[in-house]
Amino acid sequence: MLHQDDDEYLAALCEEAETLRRAFVDRRAIGELIVFLGMVALYEGDLERAITLLDESLNLFRGLASESHVAPDNQGEGIQLSTAIDLVAGQAQEYLWLAVMEQGDHRRAVELLEEELRLSLELGNKPKISYCLLGLAAVAALQGRPARAVRLWVAAETLREEIGLGLPLWDHTPTDYQAILAATRSQLDAATWETARTEGRAMSLERAVEFALRSQEMPEEAGTPPAHPAGLSAREIDVLKLVARGMTNAQVARELFISPNTVNRHLSSIYRKIGVSSRAAATRFASEHNLL
Secondary structure, eight states: OTTSOOHHHHHHHHHHHHHHHHHOOOHHHHHHHHHHHHHHHHHTTOHHHHHHHHHHHHHHHHHHHHHHHTSOOTTSHHHHHHHHHHHHHHHHHHHHHHHHHHHTOHHHHHHHHHHHHHHHHHHTOHHHHHHHHHHHHHHHHHTTOHHHHHHHHHHHHHHHHHHTOOOOOOTTSSOOHHHHHHHHHHTSOHHHHHHHHHHHHHOOHHHHHHHHTSOTTSOTTOOSOOOOGGGOOHHHHHHHHHHHTTOOHHHHHHHHTOOHHHHHHHHHHHHHHHTOOSHHHHHHHHHHTTOO
16 A cells, blocks of 8 residues: 555545544554554654654554463464553554654664564564564664675575575565675675575574674674573573573573573573583572572
């Protein structure tokens, strides 16, 4: 619809959406209408209105999702409802990060993309993972971190080739992704460009996600991740530090915005790598390696 260049029809749809938004009592339907209005505002380049609308819809859907998680689901109905709500909330979040990136709020764009990336990894959603990697590549390029941008872009490109998806052009938004890539290419000499491409293509999905989630404050020249004891990943270090502080799995999950099941998987990997079988032993390991 946004690609049809029929401004009169689009304006009529927006007017109808505004009317229905005021008339409906179903909050989910209202949220979907607000997402639509936010998408249109972004398409038209009205970033302030787009951000206001998309923030409103995202907050609404997060509230609905929270309610659905505690609703009875004896027949799976609560789970199905929560999933449907999460999908629409994800759409709002996708357009929101684009809007804040266009406005120049790179930090918030990264926060939104990282949150979406963690959830996508937990759900095993490879298309969404690749989309988030591409988004983080675009933000890195705009932050003046071209080598990081290329690594992320090529890792995403490789993943999309693996699952048979083309690259999204985002031609329904103000974002000119191809121009961002061209500008990034011009900032690197041939050797650095090829090195970054090679490293990005060699990344596994897990390695690409770990690289993407590394601190955004890391300087551009730090191309390889810091070495951690026993081969622990950066995320496993995060989990180990919190466990060593006495946090439960549920508390760790809330602190890192991941699920308790994901915490369990990280802990199993940590125990295996450091050769222990209890939280007390893992805490001793953390103390011995100055991780407290």
